[in-house]
Amino acid sequence: TDGTIPVNSGSVSLTLNGSPVSVTPTKSGNVTTIKRAGSLTNLLPAGNNTATLIYGYTEGGAVSITNTWSFAVLPYAMIPAANAVPSGQINTAIPGFKVSVIQIDRSGDTNQGNGGRLPTGDQNRMPRPEIELINGNINPTNGLPYPNLADLSATNEPGIFDILDVINWNLNGSAVPAASGIFNGGNNFQDADNPLDTALPGLPGTGTSNAGLDNSVHEIRTYLNLKAGEYVMAVNSDDGFTAVSALDPHDTLGTLLGYANVGRGNANNPNYLPAPAAPSNFIPKPGTSQNNFAFGVVVPQDGFYPFRILYWEGGGGVNAEFLSVDKGSGQQALINDTAVPWAIKAYQNYSGTARPWVRFSVSPTPWDNRIQQSGPGPILAVGRTVNSTTSGDIANSSDATRPWADSVGAIVAHGVGDPTLRLLINGAQVAATLTTNGSDITVRYKTPLPSGSTNTASLVYGGTTNSWSFIVQTYTNLNASDAQPLSSATGGTRGFRVKMTQVASTTGYTQNSVARAEAQLAGILGPDISMPGPGPNGTYIYPGIINWNNNVNPNRSGAQIGNFQRDVYGAWPWGNHPDDPIPGVPNTTTNPANNNTDNIAAEVFAWLEFDSPGYYRFGVNSDDGYAVKVGAPGVTNGTVVASVDVGKGSSDIPFSVNVPQAGLYPIRLVYYNGGGGANLEYFSYDDTGNKIPINDTNNATAIKAFYNITAAPQLKFTSVSVSGGQIHLSVTVPSGTATLEQASVLTGSPSDWSTAQSGVTGTTTIDLPAATSGNKFYRLKQ
Structure with a gap:
């Protein structure tokens, strides 16, 4: 606004986040206006923004004024227009929501944690609630899902509640509705209406903790009547939630709008929602708790849009509110509150033809990865185990464990006949396999993605595209030159050759490290106090599988542990494999307590048989860590396949x-234990996720191991002599050609070596200048 001195014409400019806003100012009377045009195709970036306004005037000379301010835009997602359902296919006479409920109590001992959802880790983080909803928590005593303990007596159709009004639920510790949250029946100047809290459908159930309220999941499905524009919605809950819009409200992929991937209390301030988090908090990160309430929704055109709210409760408080915020007034209203004229209306029933939707779960899951997913479809969690209430001894060691590189895909319900169905990775369509099962289509891409790569998968179905991101695990390419032909197994001996060592102290090395284990195996850490085996160099021969557990060593508890154990339940998914004691320890002479398995390191060697080229999946279950390397016994500098320093x-x-x-x-396989518990299992995974012990002679699909084979003729030096200032190397190359390489120092780096002579064939003698000082090393390589 002009003062006594007017703003100079042409001096007004606006920048947003450092970039000029291309708009011409307008002036009406003494007011100059500059405004960035906003539209659904010209949205502000989510998160923090900085605007700078510059204008000038003349007072004895040119004067320029710069004002800068910052503001935050709520993270938002745009719903695909194709999600909209024609109005004639929605029954507007029946408002509200469809709700499915499940509750489990695995232990029945009033302890919420013992009875809660699997796998190990934070029970209130995804995908655990989805696993519970599909009955994916499996009872090992009978191989069946734990029963649904929710009270379904008031369902309007089998297992489904019809909620005609709003989602404003709360039950106190006595399972009685009570005031909580933003909408609680009180006076709240920011609420357009403030109804009383009501009970949650299906609760209390017959779970034994917290008056039957714990460990429940509610799937809320509805169709929202939305106009084109931007909305602020929120789920205020104890504990977490996800909010998705898709073609069908059963869809578990869809467009992810908002979520709270965490155990938390609800926002109980009677006036307002907590401030939104940064945009980065709206991207799933395995192994990370992320707490959100409000989320932005951009609607491209008027329509009825399917929504799915997945809400879950672990222990303690149990409540949920589904609401929106009016942009003009800032008032809050529950979705489908008929007492508020502007409140978003929700409807239960769709009468059109079946639309495609994605079943749980896409692969790889974008959420926590405690159960190594084999491919698209249900994730199942077995528990409890003998050793662990939360089955931690049969799950991945970390929520952030990376997925396989060859397991991308999804199962699309009602996908048969969908001409748009396809899979893209990083924006490019891939040659995925489509498999039909009834009206479902399984979409799967089995070609390994680059080792350690970050990827975005996009599934196109029903004319919409929904995406998720993931980082595949780092893997190694073996060298063909390290292999012996499969025929070498003829006359070989199945099993493993094991060298066990134990030392009194690991001083000078990190106790739980591969470096310590290798140094110990090399005899660097002092006398070996283990009990030597009967084989060469004190080794042991294991003709079967590697399934060690120090609990079954003398004078220990005897408790079974890990994936492969004595089947005390009767329905154990990985067969009956009683644990073996750890060999060579304790040495009853050196360790009178007869129970010490601390500071051990073992080399487990075998020739592994790979019947065909391809991508192979392995696992080691251990306490503590391990490394897998290519090489003969004692060869420490071979290709590293995996290496884990961990306690x-x-x-x-x-x-x-x-x-x-x-x-x-x-x-x-180099294994080590620092102190305390000690175990080792060595196995592979098949395409269904089944774990199979390496060299299980009772399983035809197991990878075979040989500690002894009939090896093909090898490259070798037959003699070495020095005369006349030359070194004479007599060598044999059984087939093909080889390269003679030389080095003056060995640091372990490939650059140590240079070519001395190439194209070496047959049996021959190579003459080279002899070293006049220092060392000279030679090797044949093919």
């Missing part, structure tokens, strides 16, 4: 490898 309890750490050609590959 932990029994749990899985999966790894994978790409095999270039069929053959027998020399593999060293």
Whole structure:
């Protein structure tokens, strides 16, 4: 606004986040206006923004004024227009929501944690609630899902509640509706209406903790009548939620609008919602708790849009509110509150033809990865185990464990006949396999993605595209030159050759590290106090599987542990494999207590048989850590397949490898334990996620291990002599050609070596200048 001195014409400009806003100012009377045009195609960036206004005037000379201010835009997502349902296919006579409820109590001992959802970790983080909803928590005593303990007596159709009004639920510790949250029947100047809280459908159930309120999941499905524009919605809940819009309200992928991936209390300030989090908090991060309430929704055109709210409760408080905020007044209203004229209306029933939707779960899941997912479809969690209430000893060691590189896909319900169905990775369509099962289509892409790569998968179905992101695990490509032909197994001996060591002290090394284990195996850490085996160099032969557990060593508890154990339940998914004691310890002479398995390190060697080239999935369940390397016994500088420095309890750490050609590959599994518990399992995964012990002679699909094979003729030096200032190397190359390489120092780096002579064939002698000082090393390589 002009003062006594007017704003100079042409001096007014506006920048947003450092970029000029291309708009011409207008002036009416003494007011100059500059305004960025907003539209659904010209939205402000989510999160923090900075605007700068510059204007000038003349007072004895040119004067320029710069004003800068910052503001935050609520993170938002745009719903695809194709999600909208024609108005004639929605029954507007029946408002509200469809709600499915499940409650479990695995233990029945009044302890919420013991009875709660699996797998181990934070029970209030995804995908655990989705696993519970599909009955994916499996009772090991009978192989069946734990029963649904929710009270379904008031359902309007089998297992489904019809909610005609609003989502404003709360039950106190006595399972009685009570005031909580933003809408609580009181006086709240920011609420357009403030109804009393009501009970949650299906609760209390017959779970034994917290008056039958714990460990429940509610799936809320509805169709919202929305006009084109921007909305602020929120779920105020104890504990978490996800909000998705898709073609069908059953869809578990869809467009992710908002979520709270965390155990939390609700916002109980009677006036307002908590401030929104940054945009980065609206992108799922495995292993991370993320707490959100409000979220932005951009609607491209008028219509009825399917919504799915998944709400869950772990322990303690149990409440949920689904609301929106009016942009003009700032008032809050519950979705479908008929007492508020502007409140968003919700409807239950759709009468059109079935639309495609994505079943739980896409692969890889964008959420926590405690159960190594084999591909698209249900994720199942088994528990409890003998050793762990939360089944931690049969799950991955971390929520942030990375998925396989070859397991991208989804199951699309009612996908048959969808001409748009396809899968894209990083924006490019891939040659996915489509498999029909009834009206479902499984979409799967099995070609390994690059090792350690960050990827975005996009599923196109029903004319919409929904995406999710993930980082695949780092894997190794084996070298074909390390392999022996499969025929070398003929006359070989199945099993593993094991070298066990134990020392009194690991001083000078990190106790739980591969470096310590290798140094110990090399004899660097002092006398070996383990009990030597009967084989060469004090080794043991294991003709079967590797399934060690120090609980079954003498004078220990005897408790089974891990994936492969004595089936005390009767329906254990990985068969009956009683644990074996750890070999060579305790040495009853050196350790009179007869129960010490601390500071051990073992080399487990075998030639592993790969019948065909391809991507192979492995796992090691250990306490503590391990490494897998290519090489013969004692060869420490071979290709590293996996290496883990960690102190932990029994749990899985999966790894994978790409095999270039069929053959027998020399593999060293280096295992170590620092202190306390100790166990080791060595296994592979099949395409269904089943875990199979390496060298299980009772399982035809198991990868075979040989500690002894009939090896093909090898490259070798037959003699070495020095005369006349030259070194004479007599060598044999059984087939093909080889390269003679030389080095003056060995640091472990490939750059140590240079070519001395290439194209070496047959049996021959190579003459080279002899070293006049220092060392000279030679090797043959093929």
